Amino acid sequence: MSLPPGFLDELRTRLSLGQVVGRKVMWDQRKSNQGKGDLWASCPFHQEKSASFHVDDRKGFYYCFGCHAKGDAISFVRETENVDFMEAVKILAAEAGMPIPERDPQAQQKADHRTQLIDVMEQAVQWHRLQLQTGGAAEARDYLARRGLSPEAQTRWEIGFAPTNGGVLSHLTGKGVAQKLVVDAGLAAESDRGGAPYDRFRGRIMFPIRDARGRAIGFGGRAMDPNHPAKYYNSPETALFDKGRSLFNHGPAREAAGKGKPLIVAEGYMDVIALAEAGFTATVAPLGTAITEDQLRLLWRVADEPIIALDGDTAGLRAAMRVIDIALPLLEAGKSLRFALMPEGLDPDDLIKAQGAGAMQKLLDAAIPMVQLLWRRETEGKVFDSPERRAALDKALREKIKLIADPSIRNHYGEAIKDLRWALFKGAKPAARRGAEAHRRWTPGKQDPWKREIAPVAGSKMSALGAGAMDEDHMREAVILATLITVPALASEFETAIEQMECHDPTYRDIHASLLRHFGTMALHDAIRGDLGEMPLEKLFGQSHVAISPALRRPGETEIARLCLAEEFAKLTARRGHAREIEDAVEDLSGVADEGLTWRLAQASAALDRAGRGDNEDRAEYELGDNGARMKKDELSAFDQLLSQIDFAKGARRPKS
Incomplete structure (x- = not known):
């Protein structure tokens, strides 16, 4: 077949x-x-x-x-x-996911036709290059010189010129190439009125487009007439050229990326050439269209995290947002995009000319993850001065996150959005207190006068609630780190939890950072000692609660160490999540304290209770909260006092069970 x-x-x-x-x-x-x-x-x-x-x-x-x-x-x-x-x-x-085509008896004939078209395209590339050296191309040469392209660079990129009259059609047919082949290659077009075919490219600088295997498959032409309605014009769809499945500079960029260069996606030919000439050789561009699904798959075959470098103007931002919508359903673990937005009014070529390759490298180093640009699209320039508008934001973000097919990535996006949302509304003014400023746009970092009224009251109770928890957190951090250093083989099983772990003690932070640097190393103790010296480890292992932890008392029993880590991570996560839920509830108040607030706080305390049930502590220290959750007396007292302060500040009473 x-x-x-x-x-x-x-x-x-x-x-x-x-x-x-x-x-x-x-x-x-x-x-x-x-x-x-x-x-x-x-x-x-x-x-x-x-x-x-x-x-x-x-x-x-x-x-x-x-x-x-x-x-x-x-x-x-x-x-x-x-x-x-x-x-x-x-x-x-x-x-x-590709269906096998039905039997095609003319397949060989089509293959032969493609071979002929490739030969025609190669002849066209060479002819256009020769035309750039003629007297009629003086203006084109001047333009390229103004754009900073030396004759050597023009040769490297095989740049040519299509004259206004006497184009490639007459040249190729004069050499015996069939007129139909020139038309099929996209170099000439047949008149709608039944006249003779004519050259598609006239009065344009010509950029050859080659596939990943280096074969000429099409052209991009830049008009020399500034008033021409189509500044850039690409070859039409042909048996060789599919715009949505091709990339400009695909082959050389793939080779450069394989040698460690970052893969950059620019908007046009000149941006690609400028970046490549400046040393960013793994640069490609889509061909006159927004990035397609097929092009994204091509990019991910070359690099796991391509950087989309777009102009900083409105059109560039719109293009970035379109890429996000296309990419979300296609995301896989390890495959994503980052975005480097140029300063407003500049494209990569302008930036390199004005500030040099170093400025471009800084922008690439600062490229932002896709989730941050998604957040920016949904929030920038908008006012969230009512519960309804906040709910609309939540709905819009949920709809976008639901597009992600991979459940793990979908979950991580949800967590990232939650963190961004918390940071945004943390400083927002409640609508009831805004008065004449109700229609002013929210600005990050501005002090909230209403927040000054309630913050000292609530803050003192949060400190009372958090004092004991902070001590317990400190102990749990020590046990976790000591256990991982003692039984490094377990690190891979808790990789996500270790990465997300936040240590409050500076010494523990240093040990945690060193542990991450040497992740997978069996001799963790020696590696961390090499980074930090002996004192931090002596401080860690010298604590009594660490010395009596199961992993250190029974160093050879891996299963006990595994269970110990699982329990300590669960308790640490629950306690910090409990405090975070209370903070979120306080920050999200937009009217009066109601059953919803009480429910949220009660749920947080229940989670804390579930995480703490394994503690061998004096049961007399515990009482039941209104929701039936077991809490320490001092935690429950602070919890109730916090609710009372919120009720007082908002002019409402806590609902009775």
């Missing part, structure tokens, strides 16, 4: 060879660099002890330095599954 031209290229583009091979081998983590698609394993085709089987995930090829087996995803499936070529294609197509 013959397959249509381009089907196998599309199949290889959609698949990750690393994922295909990864089902059959175990990667050597010490030798592999998964971020760069550089993967090593023991060869599945012959018996060996060392990892001599290499997969280049970005290029889509494997090679064994032992038995010299080599190939792509199709050949790997053929060899490992013992199937023929078409069966291997069907297996991979099902995985990529």
Whole structure:
């Protein structure tokens, strides 16, 4: 069975060879660099002890330095599954979600036609390059010089010129190329009125567009006439050129990214060229359209976290927001986007000319995650002076987060949005106290006069509530860190909890940071001592509550250490979540204290109670709250006093059970 031209290229583009091979081998983590698609394993085709089987995930090829087996995803499936070529294609197509085309008896004819078109396009590239050196292209050469492109750079990028008269159509047909081939290549167009075909590109600087394999598939033309309605004009869709599945500078950028360069997505040809000439060689651009799903998949095949570099004007921001809407449903673990927004009125080319490559590097280093730009879109320039407007914000954000298919990423986005929301409304003025300022836009950081009235009252009770908890937190932090250092093999099981852990003690913060730096190291004690010296560890392990913790009393019993860590993390999270819920409830008050507020605080205390039930503490110290949750007497007292102060400040009474 013959397959249509381009089907196998599309199949290889959609698949990750690393994922295909990864089902059959175990990667050597010490030798592999998964971020760069550089993967090593023991060869599945012959018996060996060392990892001599290499997969280049970005290029889509494997090679064994032992038995010299080599190939792509199709050949790997053929060899490992013992199937023929078409069966291997069907297996991979099902995985990529691509239906197998019906039998096409003209497939060979189409393949031959594509080969002819590629030859025609290559001839066109060379002819346009020659035209740039003629007298009729003087204005074009002056323009390129003003944009900072030297003759050497023009040669590197194969820049050409399409004259106003006597274009590529007459040149190619004069050399014996069939007129239909020139039209099919997108270089000429047939008149709607039935006249002779004419050149599509006239009076334009020509930028060749090549696919990932380096074949010329289209052109982008920049008009020299400043009044022309289409400043930039691309080749039409052809058998070679699909705008939504192609990227300008794809091949060279992929190679540069494989060598460690950050993958940058710019808006146009000149931005790509300016960035690449300044040393940012892994730069690509979409082709006259907003970034498509297929282009995003191409980008993620090259790098896990491409940086979208867009102009800082309104149009650039709109383009960034469109990218977010396209990307959210496609997000996978480890695959995301970051955004580097240029100063207003500047594009990357302007910025590099004005301030140099260093200024561009600073912007790239400061690129923001996608979740922050999503938040900015929904909040910037808007007023949230009523519960209804806040609810509308919540609804809009929930609708966007629901687009994310991966449940883990969806959960992390929800947590990030919650943190951003808390920070926003933490300083907002309640509508009831705004008076004449009710319609003023909220500004971060401004002091709230109403908050000055209630903050000292509530703050003192929060301190009373938090004093004991802070001591317990300090103890739990010490036990967790000491247990992880004593049993480092458990670190991977608690990776997320360790990353999210916040230590209040400066010494513990230093130990925690060193632990993260050496994550996965079995000799954690020695590694941390090398970073910080002996004193911080002596302080940690010298505490009595650490010395009697299960992991240190029974150092060889991993299961006990595992249970100890799980319990301590759960209690620490619950206690801090309890305090955070109270703060959120206080900050979110917009009218009177009601059952909803009481319920939120009661739920927080119940969570605290559940986390503390394993403590071997004097039961006489505990009482039941109104919701039946068990709390320490001092915590319950502070909790009730806090509610009373809130009720008093808001002119309402706490509902009775």
